[in-house]
C-alpha cells in the first residue's frame with residue numbers, strides 16, 4: 001500500500017468576537033501563541049500557529065473579528081480579514097454553542113457566502129457549556145444557516161477547545177481539505193509572527209485588563225528594542241525589552257499608570273511573566289507610556305504602530 005501524500009496549507013478561523021477562535025488555535029497548536037481574553041477583539045494581528053503532523057502541516061492564520069468599520073483602524077482590520085479569507089485553503093467558521101445565531105454571525109456568514117472557492121467548515125465551539133439537546137439544536141441551526149445563504153459546509157464539527165474535546169477530530173477533518181505539498185515551515189516553528197509583535201500583544205493585553213470599558217481600542221504597544229543583556233553568564237541570560245504603551249489622550253495616562261504608578265507596575269509584572277513563559281528566558285521589561293494623539297485616525301501613526 002502506498003502512503004497517502006503529504007498535505008500542507010493554510011486555514012483561518014473566523015467568527016464573531018469571543019467565538020473562541022484564539023482558544024481553538026491554541027488547542028490545535030498546543031502552545032499559547034495567540035492572545036485570548038474574555039473580552040472581544042483582542043486579536044488584531046494575524047498570528048499563525050502551525051500544526052505539525054507526519055502526514056500534514058496545517059498553518060493557522062488567526063484573523064481579527066470582522067466588524068462594522070467606524071475608524072480607519074476598523075477598515076484596515078476588515079481588509080485584512082477579507083484578504084486572508086481569499087488566500088487560505090480552508091475557512092473554519094466558529095459559532096459558540098451557548099449562543100443562538102445572531103446578527104454578528106449572519107453578517108460574517110453573508111460575507112463568507114461570497115467566497116466561493118474556499119471550503120468552509122462550520123465549527124460549533126464551547127460545547128462544554130451546553131447540554132446535548134441544545135448542542136443538537138445549534139448544529140441544526142448552523143446547517144439551516146448554510147442552506148439559507150447558499151454555503152455548503154464541508155463539515156460541521158462540534159468542539160470544546162478548553163476541554164480538548166473533538167479538537168483532534170477537527171484537525172483530521174481539516175487535513176484532507178488541504179492541497180498536497182511538502183511542509184511550508186521547518187518543524188518546531190510554532191508561529192512566524194515576529195517575536196516583538198507577540199511581546200507587544202502580551203503587554204497590550206495586560207495594559208487593557210480591567211480598563212477596557214474606559215479605554216476601548218485606545219491602547220497600542222510598540223516594542224522598540226529586544227536585546228540580550230551583555231556580560232551575562234551563559235547560564236543566566238537576561239533579555240532587555242523596551243516598550244512603549246501608546247494612548248490617545250493625556251487624560252488617559254492616569255488610567256494606565258494608576259495612583260503612584262501602581263497599575264503600570266502591575267501591567268509590567270503581569271506581562272513580564274507572560275513574555276518569560278513565551279520566550280523561555282528571564283526578561284527585564286522597561287515600559288513607558290506615551291501619548292500619540294488620535295493614532296487610530298492617522299495612517300502614518302497606524303503604520304508605525306503595526307496596523
Ligand SMILES: Nc1nc2c(ncn2[C@@H]2O[C@H](COP(=O)(O)OP(=O)(O)OP(=O)(O)O)[C@@H](O)[C@H]2O)c(=O)[nH]1
Nearest residue numbers: 018019020021022023037038040041043126161162
Ligand atoms: N467554556 C469554554 N470557554 C471557551 C472555549 N473556547 C473559548 N472559550 C472562552 O471564550 C472566551 C473567548 O475566547 P477567544 O478564544 O478569546 O475568542 P476569539 O474568538 O478569539 O475572540 P476575539 O479575539 O475577540 O475575536 C474566552 O474567555 C475563552 O476562555 C471552550 O471551548 N469552552
